[in-house]
Amino acid sequence: MELTNLHIAWLVKGMIYSPLISMALVLFLKSRRLSAAISIVTSAISFALAICIFSTIWNKEIIEIRSVWIAIGSVSIDFGFWLDNTTSIMMLLITGITFLVQIYSVDYLANEGQINRYWAHISLFLFAMLGLVVANNLLMLYVFWELVGFSSYLLIGFWYKREKAAIANKKAFIINRIGDLMLLIGIFMLFIQWKTFDLNQLLTFDAGNNAWQTTMGIFLIGGALAKSAQFPFHTWLPSAMEGPTSVSALIHAATMVAAGVYLLVRLSPIFTPVVLLILAIIGAFTAIMAASFALAQMDIKRVLAYSTISQLGLMVMAVGLGSSASALFHLSTHAFFKCLLFLSVGAIIHGLYSLKDKGLDEQDMRNMGGLKLKIPIVFWVYLIAATSLIGLPLFSGFLSKEAILIEAFLWAESRTVWHFIIPITALITTWLTAFYIIRQFALVFLGEAKHPNNTVHDASKYMKWPMIILAFFCFFIFFGFNPFNANSTWIMNGLLTVQEGGIWAIWVPVASLILVPILFIICKAMYVNKSFVLISVDSRFYQFFANAGYFDELYEHTFAKLISILSKISATIDKHIIDVLVDFTASFGLFLAKIFDWLDRKIIDGTVYFVVARVRGIGDFARKFQDGFVQHYIGWAVTGIALLYIFNHFFGL
């Protein structure tokens, strides 16, 4: 059956509104089961509809469904849908992952009170996110953009009783708000330039290369960078880990943070070269920076948070390089494996809840170790996801990551030598990525349990299946039949014409993969076999071999130290420069506020007081004459006459 636009509009509306309805219902439900059920069912409906829409529109003509929302003066704001391949992928991704994460959450948050809030907020998030991706104009996009931020705020603050969560969600929202306003200003500038908010018209405009458009571009990317936690806005994301892990998985790894990339992809046609270059630089820098931060983390979720930032950096870079398709492709693959990583980490944390009772941090990797056998399901899905993140062949991560890297090298090739900094940075990032994720893997799963008598339980039913499903999506087969060529994947094909990698198509995978085994060995030596080294102190020779020629120590003292120092430096920069800047801005704001407050009290009210005092002063002056001496009264009166006369006489009154 051929679906008309009208039908599709209904489908889209159904997809968007079903979570909204669920939110409205769930918000006022006390029942745990019912609220979960409603929320999940509506997500499922959305997912089903998304599939339906996807199948209708994939690789077909772009469909735009318009209806006017507000029309005032020259401004007309639509509430309409823009359905193209990008949208349909995003839709699918969002609804699918949300659905899975929701199922996961049933068990994950089984012991939380007021759980209906959670379901409502997740539904709200889904609604907002879907609205964001189907929006046919920038203002509508902006509306949902903010709503997404709002739901993220609510979800980060789910455990609002925790002081840290309260601070974290505020931080997240405010940093996002900065970006939002930049975006809004950018949208307005765009409106002034082209008198429209519509996305479809955007594509027809000439990118041009003037200062106005560059400024506009900078404002526009500001919003995206904040949402995608890119330098210099990245600090909120690690803090956002204060929310439940399922939220981190869904919002702060798979979907919402990717919205920034989505926006960049959407807007990339109108970016001037300068803006694109800025994007590439910021993306690359963020990628390597975040990756190096991840190395130094001990909190299990923070490692992943930095990892997310780093991966998003790669995507942003890809957009900056003009390769939106690879960015979007990486976005999709990353969504699955990063979500899976989070979910498995969540399962670990959930399994280690008993640590909490002992006053230990259940998220600290130093308290873990040797979990491989205790929680096999989690172990396996984690392994798959991590492998995908590292980008080993046969996994989806390989395809997308290599696509970006190859694009980067191709891009640099056509430019100057200096431009190679960016692809090389990206390459180093992939190494670091491998390093930190192996490190985490080693710390958590390998070795021996730090707290052997601790009870750990594996993923339960509701947690298990979503992870397993996600794990499937980490394999190449879902994206294309050629495990080595990203260009053959359907997503890439569906998005844009892609250029062939040429020589880089061989070089880059080799370069990026060559270190992985070595890194694995190093990590294992450093983090797993450390105890072994310590125990066998008696034989230096033995030790030399046992330690593989003291490579461990060598790494420990050079490599690791260096990395540790570097990461510490980076962390310091983060902490003492960016945060200080943020803090400074905040304190400067407070300072300004104090000044204004003072102004208000002293100057403005002071002026009022001054006036009042003058008034009283005049009154006092008038009063002086009234001294009670009647003769003085007469004297003043006569003086008055004399003065009046003199005035009249000399000045003609």
Place this chain on the structure above:
Amino acid sequence: MLTILLFLPILSLILVLILPNSNNNLFKYINLTTTILQVLIVIGLYFAFDNNLAGFNSIEGFQFVEKVSWIGLQLGSLGSLQIDYFLGVDGISFTLVILTTMVMLIAAISSWNIQLKPKSYFALLLLLNSAIIGVFCALDFFLFYIFYELMLLPLFFLIGIWGGSKREYASIKFFLYTLFGSVFMLIVIIGLYFSVKDPISGAHTFNMLHMMNPDNYLPGSLLSVGSESGILFGAPTRLIAFAVLFLGFAIKVPVVPLHTWLPDAHVEAPTPISIILAGLLLKVGAYGIIRICYGIFPDGAIYFSYWIGLLGVISIIYGAFNALAATDFKRLIAYSSVSHMGFVLLGLASLTVEGINGAIFQLFSHGILASMLFFIVGVIYDRVGDRQVANFRGLMTQMPRYSFFVIIAFFASLGLPGFSAFIAELFVLIGAFTSQTTNGLVPHWMAVAGAFGILIGATYFLWTLQRMFFGQARFLGAETWAKQLIDLNTNEKLVLYPLALLTLLLGIFPNLLFDIGNTTINKMVDSTMQIGAQQLEQLKEIISNR
């Protein structure tokens, strides 16, 4: 119908005065009934209201018009004086009339627990009600002025008798400030009256609509455009008159730096009065600017637009920073009002259809949200008699329902899409942004600065949320407070639900409100730009000829 709307409270007032003091509970029911009836009437009017009529400066566009000669004097050499009882609403004023009845209803419900001298309280409240409706409906300047001044007195007592600890200071400050603004208006009113004549009868008139038509100005009069006589102290009298009127209304809006009465008055006033102050009184100022400053002196509107915009931006940012520094919850909200009203000014200054629509929308939206916010403050103040931010922590655990509304109100106020404030601020900013390119009145940087204000707005609201509502429950008054801080009761929910729904409704379907005013605003912008530019040209010519 407008007369009924106007005099219903007066009738109730008389009823309240007649009834004996003994039955204290009766008065609040009378007041409630009155306000409910008013809301019903307004709902009826809403359906009878024709959105397609463009009012602003032509009588044809006004609806529910009532005109009765009120004071007619043959003043010898002054000519004859014609003052009418002249009511009517157009898109702009009708929006505000709707707001008035709703806010009054809210105030009536939130006055439920008034124990001190209920008779006087409700009598004054009813008087205030009538006066505010009158201000929005009056089309005769004299009538407008009378209602405008009449508002002050009940407020003085309502703040002064039922207010907080510094109520005396606050009430007299409020009174002096606003009177200072309005008495100067009197001179301009007289000047206008001398300059304008009724085109039909030829008598001097206070009819605002006649004042808006440049043809009705007597040639050679002080406020006429095209002659030497319109010069005072070397400047065109019209511009001076605009400035004077603007000053008067700006105090009420309030505009930084004329705002310092507001924090005191709002903080000291009892909750229902704070609601009325923020929800309606501030709107009266803005309405005055629109109807009178812009309507009668379009040349001034154009001439001063830069400065009005600047004042708006200063108010936005300054108010926001002050809210950030506030330690008193209510003071914070009060300053946030200053900030939000700055948007109204910015929108007006832009003189674009979008900007002014946004400004009117902001008036309505802020009316609802400010009511909600002040009510929210009132809830905890009622319970423990304290509202220092630092004295509360983790209220969310203690009062989840309450916090739910707090979050809605806060996020609606900080401009979250889906709520009315977002639409308002959006359109104001669109207007401000497009102004430079379409009519060149407000530069871009002001729009950017206005947007910056939104950011600070987010900061103080979120900070307050974090400090007061999140975290572990911990109060200054410890156990006692914990016992007193019970969650919302039915009465309070009855107030908060409609408000929350309303702001949501308008956020999603802004056309409900835009439709009422749009035609009128279109006309307003057109005529203001056209007539104003023309007049300004003439004025410049005269000045340069001197």
Place this chain on the structure above:
Amino acid sequence: MEYYQTYIQKQIEELLLGLPYFAPEILLSLVFVLVIITDLVLGKRFRNVVPGITIFGLLLSGVLSVQQLATAHEEMHLFSGMLLLDTKAVLFKILFTIISLLVVVFSIVDFQIRNNEKGWGEYFVLLLGAQLAMHLMAMSSNLLMVFLSVEMLSICSYILVAYVSREKEVSEAGMKYILFGAASSAIMLFGISLLYGFTGTLNLFGDNFLGELSNVPVAASTLAILLVFAGLAFKLSLVPFHLWVPDAYQGAATPVTAFLSTAAKAAGFALLIRFISTFTYSMPSYTMVWPNFDWETLLIVLAILTMTVGNFGAIWQDNIKRMLAYSSIGHTGFLVMGIITFSISGEAAILFYLLVYSIANIGAFLVVGVYHTAFSVNLISEYKGLGPKMPWVSAAMVVFLISLVGLPPTSGFVAKFFVFSSAFEAYTIGRHPLIIWLMVAGVLNTVVSLYYYFKVPLNLYLRKPDRDMRPGNRLIYIQIIIVILAVATLAIGIFPGKVMNFIEFQLNSSPAKLMF
């Protein structure tokens, strides 16, 4: 001898012709004498006979005055130009009657007057004398009559101020008042003698008065006019002749203060208007003023000074009567604002203002009297928390004060509006730059006046009483009067048309050239 006979005959004929137009005054004189006699004969046994007759006489003279409205449309020069009867004068006379009636009623119930150790017969006698003097002031067209009527009002006022002689402050007030007043009238008399010397006539509306005055140097005529003006300014309490006001008002018994601040002031205005109209009388256009004396600037400057001094002086006062005294100085400033138009509308504005102001002011003094009687309080700071104790009276007080501030919907607002209007009209005609400043000063003073007036409701309602106060004496009748006055204040404010149209109509019915 025959010459004298015919001369006298002619004079007597004129006298007889004029007498009918003099009926209210004759009646007042008769009642004056009657009251003296009744007081002597019946005063001790029937206390209320004297005030009764006074009220009756006032009413009757009021009725006669109203009747004069019909005849006074022509300008009537009576008794060889001693008096001039026109609608303006009649309207003023009606105003005086209304005020005096209120004052008499007030006096009857006033604690001080009622319980005066020396009785109250003389009090009403003197009130009647003052009333007669005011009537004459409104009609004077001869410098002799001007001086005579002013002196008569002054002397009666002096005694009235010093009437409650048991009180220390009363006698002090009387002494200050009489010394200041006598000096002022001496100055005025000197001015009159100079005017007489310069013109050779005492008749202000004679054909040659202005003409002769134009023949002397400007400086000389200015001096003479200024000296005469000083005497009037003393009655009006214009700056700098206001200094006696606070002391005298504070010291005098409350009804007397009410009388001085309303009736005496109104009479002063009647006379001032009459005196100034001399300088427009024989001018070709009624808006034209004799060029040798700049009345406009003088009045503007004095109006600004007066309202400023009055209102700003009031800020500091704690004694309610002293505060009201200062405020009455301030109101003089506003009233003078109405004069500068030299037009009917200005005159009408003044009449309206005076009426409204008098009602509100007497009302306020009545309330002061009630509080004094009921709670024995004199200071504003002692008014704490009294509002709810006497709800109607206090509410009425608020109405009066609002009216005095000039806020809608009270009549004070309309009055202020008219006065400002006439000032504005003066500006549009003459474009005198100071008028704008006068209006600005007026506006600022309004704000200032709010500040001190509202100290009263502030204390009445907003503050808690220091001690438990119970009204000693409820004074039901006076409360009713107060409420009626408050209602009148509101009613005139909402429907000013009737009153104003009446005044306008009456004034306009006189020939235009007489109007100022």
Place this chain on the structure above:
Amino acid sequence: MPILIFYLFAFLLLSSALYVVITRNIARAIFAFFGTLFCLSVLYVFAMADFIAVTQILVYVGGVVVLLMFGLMLSNRTQLDSLLAHKIDRFGRLKGIPSLLLCIALFIILIHTMIISNLANIPWIIKSKEAETIITGVDNTVKSIGLSTMSAYIIPFEIVSIFLLAALIGAAYLARRKKGYE
């Protein structure tokens, strides 16, 4: 000769008036006041107002001065007892300097005005001289005053009677101590 008398009395008038102002002895001041008034009445005669002169002596000298004397005796017995007022500090006198300056200034203004107004040539006076309607020594002013009182000035005359009655009643009221207690 009469002119000399005029200037003599003018001198006496002013010097006695000054003495009244300057002297500290109240009793002497009152006598000097009496002298001043007498001198004034002489000047009235020079101004062809014989009846006024007589009235002046009767009313003022016979009435006012006596009244003042009584008033003084009633109110200021102590000062009358020690005819000489007690000495006050010299600087106390300085307080009068502003007043003195004010009076001198006023005097200058007045005299200046009188001189510039060229009194002898005021038109109506000249006209009156020409028409010979000035009062001369042979005119019977009493008669003319009597006629005026009964004709043109009858209303003021009657009013004055009421005025005096009011003043009388008032003064009597104020002076007595209590009702029925004279």
Place this chain on the structure above:
Amino acid sequence: MSEIPILHFLIISCALFCIGLFAVLTRKNAIMVLIGIEFMLNAAILNLVVFGAFDKVNNAGQMFALFAIVLAAAGVAVALAIIINVHRHYQTIDPNKITSMKN
């Protein structure tokens, strides 16, 4: 009359007026103040009489002078009564010491 210029009369009256004023302003006895006022009044009366000499027809000057004398006398009587009243309360008639009412 004719031999003495009007100006001379007026100089005398002006001087008397100012002397009276000086008394009013400086004397520390209410009765002396009254005397000063009488001087001022008499100065004015002198003016009236002097000018009245040229006004034979109406005789206004002399009439006015007559009235003025009478009024002044009445004024003195009332003033004295009040002053005596003051003396009863304050035991002094120095205006500078009777200042219970002032700001």
